[in-house]
Amino acid sequence: MDKFVEKELNGWGRYRGSRSHIYRPEKVNGIAAVVQSRKEGSYIGRGLGRSYGDAALNQGGGVVLTERINRFLSFEPNSGVVSCEAGVTLEEILKVFVPRGWFLPVTPGTKFVTMGGAVACDVHGKNHHRDGSLSNFVLDLKLLLADGQQIRASRDENSDLFWATVGGMGLTGMILSVTLKLRRIETAFIRVNYRRTRNLDETMRLLEEEDQNYNYSVAWVDGQAVGGSLGRSILIRGNHATVDDLSPQQATQPLEFADRRTWTVPPQVPNFVLDRFSIRAFNSLYYRRFRQDPVNSIIDYDRFFYPLDSLLEWNRLYGKRGFIQYQCVFPPDTSRAALVEVLSRLSKEKIPLCLVVLKRFGAETGLLSFPMSGYTLALDMPMLGAPLLSVLHELDQWVIRQGGRVYLAKDSCLSAEAFKEMYPRFGQWQRIKTEMDPQNLFSSDLSRRLRITGVDA
Ligand SMILES: Cc1cc2nc3c(=O)[nH]c(=O)nc-3n(C[C@H](O)[C@H](O)[C@H](O)COP(=O)(O)OP(=O)(O)OC[C@H]3O[C@@H](n4cnc5c(N)ncnc54)[C@H](O)[C@@H]3O)c2cc1C
Structure with a gap:
């Protein structure tokens, strides 16, 4: 299993920071090994740390960086469906696919974010009024759950988990890979x-x-x-x-x-x-x-x-x-x-x-x-x-x-x-979290601050 470094990390706003054990696995199985070791009481995934506050921080626990989990897995040139590991960045997708006539279906105001981070926040872009959030274009996710299973979630398969994971701030499990439908473009x-x-x-x-x-x-x-x-x-x-x-x-x-x-x-x-x-x-x-x-x-x-x-x-x-x-x-x-x-x-x-x-x-x-x-x-x-x-x-x-x-x-x-007053569907989300992760193995400073946990704390 990968070694960790103990370090202070910040959110992008540099206002919230906390010390944790930082892991930087190179392969998907490395992520599974870290999480299954249970050396720390809890874990949270982290992409490029572009969330502003404490969503990708985990005081005293494990933080799993996905920056080396960044391989493209498949691409269908006729439909523009790409499948990639969670640490692939939007910048990398643009570099590879714009010259082939494909663009991101939704993009936030920075390309320095990972696919895993973008899905976990269900990011929106300047086209939300027409196209909605990123999740509208996500066809399929591969997730590592708290019990060690690696499963697929989509609109048709494990759909409850799919809707709890998009926008779920990394708290339902580690996103290992994402399948996304790109947008056709004629020019850059x-x-x-x-x-x-x-x-x-x-x-x-x-x-x-x-x-x-x-x-x-x-x-x-x-x-x-x-x-x-x-x-x-x-x-x-x-x-x-x-x-x-x-x-x-x-x-x-x-x-x-x-x-x-x-x-x-x-x-x-x-x-x-x-x-x-x-x-x-x-x-x-x-x-x-x-x-x-x-x-x-x-x-x-x-x-x-x-x-x-x-x-x-x-x-x-x-x-x-x-x-x-x-x-x-x-x-x-x-x-x-x-x-x-x-x-x-x-x-x-x-x-x-x-x-x-x-x-x-x-x-x-x-x-x-x-x-x-x-x-x-x-x-x-x-x-x-x-x-x-x-x-x-x-x-x-x-x-x-x-x-x-x-x-x-x-x-x-x-x-x-x-x-809890702002997110009326939290109760529905919480039932899925309780079923998937009853011990809150996936937790963050944000989830503890806002008590976004499985069991009503
Ligand atoms: C300049 C700027 C402009 C922005 N503009 C927008 C915008 O227009 N629209 C918008 O929606 N957002 C915007 N954001 C916010 C940003 O898009 C999101 O915070 C994005 O999710 C950050 O991605 P990241 O890879 O850096 O993730 P991190 O910040 O590292 O993590 C964000 C969340 O994702 C989780 N996560 C990361 N990787 C995984 C994984 N593999 N599995 C499970 N969970 C994971 C983390 O636990 C955390 O909860 C902007 C941010 C910046 C700095």
Whole structure:
């Protein structure tokens, strides 16, 4: 069996950290050997650690890294069905399959995540309003259960386990491999439309009226705008470009483009780099970059989907204190009032909002999956200690009253009580967990904090 290293690990927000035994097996059987050894009281899988809080941490227990479990297993060129081990990253899938005319069916805002991590969070992308979450394209999973069995789960086989695992935050077992249906593309480019809005009402109206014209749609919100400008945004919408959309030069090799340069943020960054003044200046400049009239352009998929990926280790920009991303979703009928309340409240408390993104969601999927029909708002803010936490706890209550919920992949501060009110299908999920893992062999700092366990604790 592989040896472990005892080490402190962090979430992407660098606010939550904990010490555990870290295993880095090279083969699927190595994962099974670690988990079956029961050397530690509990285990949790970890991909590239892009969840913001404590979902992939396990204080005093075992953390199983999947980065070396990264082989492609099969590909059907006619249907675009790929099967791969759980540690394969979205970046690797794109590198191999875009030149062959296939794209990810759903992608989060970074390609530095593993398939296992993406399934465990049932990630959503800019196309959720049309296509839903990643699980809609997952055909089959291979799982390692607490009793040591390796089994398949899909819509037709062990379907309860399938719906508990997508969005199940790694707590039903280790995902060993994933079979996924890719999307056909003609080019590696996106036809993008940028449009500036004056306030939240205009933002919401245009999203509702025009979203159906775009496969991908999101609003970058000026988090500093208040009063009549509250919610003013840049709408960023796009569709996959066809060869006819490209310039003659791009059209010669439509599935290729020049790689972007990357920069790496140094390990120590002073706190003032992202303070209230620099954030205000950035937001204002970005908003003014666009005119009122819509602007169209053709850009490669990497610039469109992953603008932050060219700045490696960008989470260090927040300095030692780290940062929090608060992402919540509201049903359609309460969305407007709820969005006004969240944005105004954080502005009144003078909490600097570095990045604010708004988007419409389609239908919900897995038992613990985050998305539900309505509007989701994601807000990045520096970790400002107890005063910020107390505001966020109040917002949690507000989110509950509006029938919404907070995304576990981003969360680091929710209470167990609030979690249970936000996720009404938790009881159903818990019955499956109790059956599959009665001793909570698969646990994490997040599952203990929120009491997402098999037996009602
Ligand atoms: C810049 C940025 C943008 C993002 N944008 C989005 C977005 O648009 N939409 C969205 O939905 N998310 C988004 N995220 C969140 C991110 O997509 C998810 O947290 C993703 O799951 C992280 O994948 P990972 O491989 O790093 O997993 P980790 O962070 O390592 O783990 C995440 C969860 O998956 C579990 N897990 C990992 N591997 C396995 C496995 N093999 N078996 C069982 N469980 C496993 C872990 O236990 C943990 O609960 C973003 C994150 C960043 C940093």
